[in-house]
Amino acid sequence: HPERLEQFLESFSAELRIGLQATAETVLHPKNRDVSSYILRMLNGFFFLEASSLSAEALAAITSASKKNIEFILFLDTNFLLGVLGLTQEENGNSSILELVNNLAGRVSVKLYVLPITMDETKRVLIQKKHALNGMRLTSTLMDAALAVQSDSIERRFLQEYKKRGTLNADDYFKPFLEDLLTVLRSKGIELWNDNLDGISLMPEVVDDINEGLEYEKKQAKPKNYDRLNHDIVLWHFLQGKRPPR
Numbered sequence: 312h313p314e315r316l317e318q319f320l321e322s323f324s325a326e327l328r329i330g331l332q333a334t335a336e337t338v339l340h341p342k343n344r345d346v347s348s349y350i351l352r353m354l355n356g357f358f359f360l361e362a363s364s365l366s367a368e369a370l371a372a373i374t375s376a377s378k379k380n381i382e383f384i385l386f387l388d389t390n391f392l393l394g395v396l397g398l399t400q401e402e403n404g405n406s407s408i409l410e411l412v413n414n415l416a417g418r419v420s421v422k423l424y425v426l427p428i429t430m431d432e433t434k435r436v437l438i439q440k441k442h443a444l445n446g447m448r449l450t451s452t453l454m455d456a457a458l459a460v461q462s463d464s465i466e467r468r469f470l471q472e473y474k475k476r477g478t479l480n481a482d483d484y485f486k487p488f489l490e491d492l493l494t495v496l497r498s499k500g501i502e503l504w505n506d507n508l509d510g511i512s513l514m515p516e517v518v519d520d521i522n523e524g525l526e527y528e529k530k531q532a533k534p535k536n537y538d539r540l541n542h543d544i545v546l547w548h549f550l551q552g553k554r555p556p557r
Contacts (some may be wrong), residue, residue, distance in 0.1 A: 374418055382420040386550060387501060389432045389542070392425060395499050396488060398437070399464040409499065424504040426549070430492060432542045437485050440465050444481040449473065511552075512545050520544045 316335060320328045338346055365373075374381070393399045395409065412421045444466060449457060454474050461467045473479040488495060493503055511517055521537075521544050528534035535543075 370418075380420050381418075382422070384422050384424065384553075386504065386546070387423060387425050387429065388546070389429055389436060392429065392433050392496065392501075393436070393465065395501070396495065397468070398488070399468055412500070423501045425496060425501055426504050426506060426508065426546065428508055428542050428545060430503070432538065434489060434492060435538065436465070437488055440469070441481045441485045441489070444469055444484075447473070447481065506549070508545050508549055511548050512541060514548070517544060517548050520548075 316332070319335075320332055323331060337343075341347065387395075390399070412423070415421060449470075451474075454470060458467065458470050458474070461470060469479065469481070469484060472484065496503075521541055524535075524540045524544060525537065528540065
């Protein structure tokens with residue numbers, strides 16, 4: 312805004328103002344895409360913070376003025392599902408989100424969905440963990456030692472349950488989730504969005520993103536494998552196609 316720029320320039324000596332003004336006009340030029348993108352992201356962040364701290368009265372007024380029920384459709388990823396199922400340390404945080412959805416009922420409609428590719432990935436993760444934990448027999452001393460060094464969230468949660476019960480078989484522990492995962496998810500208010508995304512995974516831009524991602528992951532300490540990367544990138548492109556224009 313011109314007035315803001317004038318106020319800014321007045322805090323400097325006269326010999327600096329011409330150079331500062333030219334610099335500001337160059338940087339803030341509407342055709343400077345990098346700066347425009349940065350400013351828009353900052354504005355989005357500002358509006359988000361403002362919106363997240365509105366009073367109950369303001370929210371009620373906005374809801375009334377909108378003349379329609381606000382609806383959100385959320386597609387959940389594997390980590391969220393594992394937390395909701397109580398299989399990771401993130402259970403409490405994800406349960407709080409579900410509580411929030413229930414508390415908003417009547418004012419905001421929030422529908423929770425999971426895609427088949429995410430169901431498949433969740434099962435793959437659980438099968439790997441089941442095989443890793445199968446046949447485990449631990450004394451109380453070994454259990455405490457394992458909990459002290461275990462960083463994997465799913466395995467740590469399993470060890471906590473093992474310690475609580477005194478013994479635990481991995482097959483029995485994971486069986487309900489592997490045999491009828493959808494029924495368990497539906498009990499949490501999560502429904503299946505039954506779309507086949509094979510076509511998306513074959514799109515040239517998706518293939519390029521996956522290949523670029525694989526090159527990036529090679530340089531990481533704990534790289535994602537192809538299946539995980541394929542899931543995340545296909546899911547992202549699917550959601551981009553679902554989102555309405557801004």
